[in-house]
Amino acid sequence: MRRLMKKFFSTNNPETIAILGGTGDVGTGFALRWGKSGHKIIIGSRVREKAETAVAKLLKSVPNLSVVAMENRAAAETGDIVVLTVPAAHQISTLTSVKDVLKGKILVDATVPLMPPKVGTVQLPTEGSAGKRAQELLGDDVMVVSAFQNIAANLMKTDVNIECDVLVSGNKKVARERVIQLAEDAGMHAWHAGPIDNAAAAEALTSILIQINKRYPISHSGIKIVGGSHD
Ligand SMILES: NC(=O)c1ccc[n+]([C@@H]2O[C@H](COP(=O)([O-])OP(=O)(O)OC[C@H]3O[C@@H](n4cnc5c(N)ncnc54)[C@H](OP(=O)(O)O)[C@@H]3O)[C@@H](O)[C@H]2O)c1
Numbered sequence: 596m597r598r599l600m601k602k603f604f605s606t607n608n609p610e611t612i613a614i615l616g617g618t619g620d621v622g623t624g625f626a627l628r629w630g631k632s633g634h635k636i637i638i639g640s641r642v643r644e645k646a647e648t649a650v651a652k653l654l655k656s657v658p659n660l661s662v663v664a665m666e667n668r669a670a671a672e673t674g675d676i677v678v679l680t681v682p683a684a685h686q687i688s689t690l691t692s693v694k695d696v697l698k699g700k701i702l703v704d705a706t707v708p709l710m711p712p713k714v715g716t717v718q719l720p721t722e723g724s725a726g727k728r729a730q731e732l733l734g735d736d737v738m739v740v741s742a743f744q745n746i747a748a749n750l751m752k753t754d755v756n757i758e759c760d761v762l763v764s765g766n767k768k769v770a771r772e773r774v775i776q777l778a779e780d781a782g783m784h785a786w787h788a789g790p791i792d793n794a795a796a797a798e799a800l801t802s803i804l805i806q807i808n809k810r811y812p813i814s815h816s817g818i819k820i821v822g823g824s825h826d
Pocket residue numbers: 616617618619620621622639640641642645646679680681682683685688689705706707708709743744745746747748749
């Protein structure tokens with residue numbers, strides 16, 4: 596635990612991370628954790644004033660964060676890595692609005708394609724998953740990495756040790772490696788989970804965790820990968 600928290604508060608490789616929809620719950624959690632570990636954060640929003648309000652709130656709680664406000668498109672253009680944290684219903688419209696400025700970048704997609712009110716039932720999109728449809732929309736010039744679907748936003752917004760592992764899917768190993776490092780910087784443990792086709796498994800798992808949270812007297816259920824050595 597001590598080792599994890601030390602890593603959480605310092606990164607050797609600071610990057611500028613643009614969070615589209617960064618004014619929301621997941622975006623705020625990412626901004627706090629990555630900001631505290633030394634990354635520069637851009638809070639993206641459809642409305643610049645809303646992003647500015649979110650930045651002021653973040654700075655009030657952690658004054659030394661490096662965080663600025665921009666509209667989503669400027670954020671996507673400026674960030675080294677771009678993270679999408681908007682509701683599933685607005686994933687495609689948001690990505691379409693920034694598609695041309697994402698070329699050559701990693702797009703981290705945290706979308707869970709839940710279909711209210713039946714959020715405890717797996718209902719993946721016809722493309723197979725939200726991650727897959729993002730990759731198809733953006734094309735091979737953008738490295739889509741799907742991750743963080745199983746981590747509750749209200750845990751991310753605190754300094755608690757997050758025990759749930761992160762499954763990281765994407766077609767490029769080098770992009771998955773960078774996102775695994777970002778998960779570690781945020782105090783989580785992450786695993787290569789294969790190509791973007793496998794994003795379906797992590798996205799679907801969220802509905803199962805919701806069922807478990809309802810059925811048992813635990814909150815924030817999560818997953819942990821276990822196993823012995825190959826020897
Ligand atoms: N909540 C969780 O525990 C959790 C955990 C893992 C993954 N996820 C996934 O992460 C994503 C974000 O979740 P969240 O709970 O942070 O969502 P949220 O707070 O409901 O919304 C995030 C942001 O999305 C933007 N947004 C809202 N309506 C929009 C629209 N019509 N078009 C474009 N942008 C819009 C808003 O930003 P602006 O108004 O500033 O533009 C909002 O602040 C979702 O896909 C969710 O499935 C959630």
